[in-house]
Amino acid sequence: MKIEIKKPTLSALQEDKEAVIGPWKMIWIRLRENKMALTGLIIMGVIIFISVFAPFLTPYDPYQYDFGITFQAPSMKHWLGTDEMGRDYLTRILYGGRISMQVGLFSVTVAIGLGALIGGISGYYGGWIDNILMRVGEVISSLPFMPFAITISAVLGARVKEEHKLYLIMIIIGTLSWPGLARLIRGQILSLREQEFMQAATALGISDRKKIVKHLLPNTYGYLIVNATLGMAGAIMSESALSFLGLGVAPPVPTWGNLILYARDMYTLMYRPWLWVPPGICIFLAVLSINLIGDALRDAVDPKSNR
Amino acid sequence: MLKYICRRLLHMIPVVIIMSICIFGIMKMAPGDGVGYNLSPKATPEQKVAERKRLGYDRPVYEQYLRWVGRTVQGDLGDSSIYKQPVSRIIRPFIWNSFKLNVVCFLFSYLISIPLGIICAVKQYSKWDNFWSVFSTFGISMPGFFFALLLIYLFSVKIPLFPINGMQTPGLNASGMTAALDQLNHMVLPAIVIVIGGLAGLLRYTRTSMLEVIKQDYIRTARSKGLKEKVVIYKHAFRNALIPIITMIGFEIPALFSGFVILETIFLWPGIGKILMDAIYRRDYNLVMALNLFFATLTLLGNLLADIGYAAVDPRIKVE
Numbered sequence: 001m002k003i004e005i006k007k008p009t010l011s012a013l014q015e016d017k018e019a020v021i022g023p024w025k026m027i028w029i030r031l032r033e034n035k036m037a038l039t040g041l042i043i044m045g046v047i048i049f050i051s052v053f054a055p056f057l058t059p060y061d062p063y064q065y066d067f068g069i070t071f072q073a074p075s076m077k078h079w080l081g082t083d084e085m086g087r088d089y090l091t092r093i094l095y096g097g098r099i100s101m102q103v104g105l106f107s108v109t110v111a112i113g114l115g116a117l118i119g120g121i122s123g124y125y126g127g128w129i130d131n132i133l134m135r136v137g138e139v140i141s142s143l144p145f146m147p148f149a150i151t152i153s154a155v156l157g158a159r160v161k162e163e164h165k166l167y168l169i170m171i172i173i174g175t176l177s178w179p180g181l182a183r184l185i186r187g188q189i190l191s192l193r194e195q196e197f198m199q200a201a202t203a204l205g206i207s208d209r210k211k212i213v214k215h216l217l218p219n220t221y222g223y224l225i226v227n228a229t230l231g232m233a234g235a236i237m238s239e240s241a242l243s244f245l246g247l248g249v250a251p252p253v254p255t256w257g258n259l260i261l262y263a264r265d266m267y268t269l270m271y272r273p274w275l276w277v278p279p280g281i282c283i284f285l286a287v288l289s290i291n292l293i294g295d296a297l298r299d300a301v302d303p304k305s306n307r
Numbered sequence: 308m309l310k311y312i313c314r315r316l317l318h319m320i321p322v323v324i325i326m327s328i329c330i331f332g333i334m335k336m337a338p339g340d341g342v343g344y345n346l347s348p349k350a351t352p353e354q355k356v357a358e359r360k361r362l363g364y365d366r367p368v369y370e371q372y373l374r375w376v377g378r379t380v381q382g383d384l385g386d387s388s389i390y391k392q393p394v395s396r397i398i399r400p401f402i403w404n405s406f407k408l409n410v411v412c413f414l415f416s417y418l419i420s421i422p423l424g425i426i427c428a429v430k431q432y433s434k435w436d437n438f439w440s441v442f443s444t445f446g447i448s449m450p451g452f453f454f455a456l457l458l459i460y461l462f463s464v465k466i467p468l469f470p471i472n473g474m475q476t477p478g479l480n481a482s483g484m485t486a487a488l489d490q491l492n493h494m495v496l497p498a499i500v501i502v503i504g505g506l507a508g509l510l511r512y513t514r515t516s517m518l519e520v521i522k523q524d525y526i527r528t529a530r531s532k533g534l535k536e537k538v539v540i541y542k543h544a545f546r547n548a549l550i551p552i553i554t555m556i557g558f559e560i561p562a563l564f565s566g567f568v569i570l571e572t573i574f575l576w577p578g579i580g581k582i583l584m585d586a587i588y589r590r591d592y593n594l595v596m597a598l599n600l601f602f603a604t605l606t607l608l609g610n611l612l613a614d615i616g617y618a619a620v621d622p623r624i625k626v627e
Contacts, residue, residue, distance in 0.1 A: 280453035288448035
């Protein structure tokens, strides 16, 4: 006789009245049952693995030039050929992934940090502080993202060293993307602060800072995580677009965005597709996997949503 | 309603002020100033000082800001250093070029996404619905500039169906229908990128608003009256689902005058987005400032129209 061992599904766990499912476990189970999210997680896992272990996966150095072997077609030795300085292109893509993911991660951290903090303060204190912060948020969200990011990057980029441009891009993307989240968090805090546990916190004499950080914000983690995931997809996309225009991370540091820059040369666009198609596919896969995970997370965190 | 609009307008004043300070401040941080453009490279230091004085750069920053605001309000946006002409006169044809492209994309996105969204909602969780939801996730995840390059590679280089870039065939001295068709032909590739990129959002929006309507009690009533499913969906549900969509169309209208910076640059479409890139690369700060102001005004206008639209549909909405 065959004994089937089943992993607990959501419905099975709900039937079993004794089982206690915490909110995190609930989210994880919902996520596991979602095929799209699993696909996303697998793609993301591969990308993270490749980015982290890039130095062990390739024998070449991404900055080591060799003018004897420029613009070679893909071969057994150089799987994706070499670029205009004879650097191994596949190696550049692997290391480019590192930078692109880093920029995405840091920009999102800046955006989430600012959004949570400003939304928290705004919602908790209300009054004129709220008024000013929300007006500033409104201004930033009225500035159209791409034109303004391009302008700031061009203007401030001229004052920053080439190797520091990376950080400039992270800060630009981060500071332009917090208002949506701040408004969301503010709305949540407005209703949360009227609840009984906040009265208890006040009665215990807990400081405002602790009340916001330890008691109010943790109740909005669901929104923060969904926002961070989808925001990361947006940040990777923005970085690659800025770098593609030559206003983002500057060569020789490789990122997926500035590697596609080769396509702006008509000859490369027409006859050397291996020099611009692979990084584009990488961006697409990274953004796709994050979006798949983000969508599934949104549904897992908020069961009321329509999917 | 009038009271609401007035209050909403008053609400915008601080936003506009902070925004103008932001734009002015950022441009002031730009390296170099416009002094050299009207002078010969051999200008003496005295001439440079005189030019700085003429442009008002010797005054304190807040005075420069106030002068700039004063001039801008009167419609004087300064001279472009690339074109040696007033900015306000230069940007008009570029806005018009962007507008042409945007209108075509706008029409196609709505014509495709509204019926699709409705059908997806009616057949929720069917294969059709799942296909389009996967398709729209792919659409959102595709970087526009890479998609544009792929299309150029496939449909202009490998299979030469459409022109690689530009807005007109060079040297074509046509007018009327031929010229219009020629421009449409140049529009196909950028339009595909823009429509597919925007499709996902619209599709989801239509689908959700239709799903919300279908769940309502009056739809159940209509069904229990014995009405045909077609009548229930297309007569009773569809009309109500259209309300939020029409509101959204209203607030997209100002965006028709805006431009796609990256796509216009790739396809060399002489629109307002491409001119922003040119102005940035060539450090034409008056033009950059004017264009940013223009883009921001369009967004503010869009938000205003959206709020008024929502208030018109839902009388419960008020300005706090």
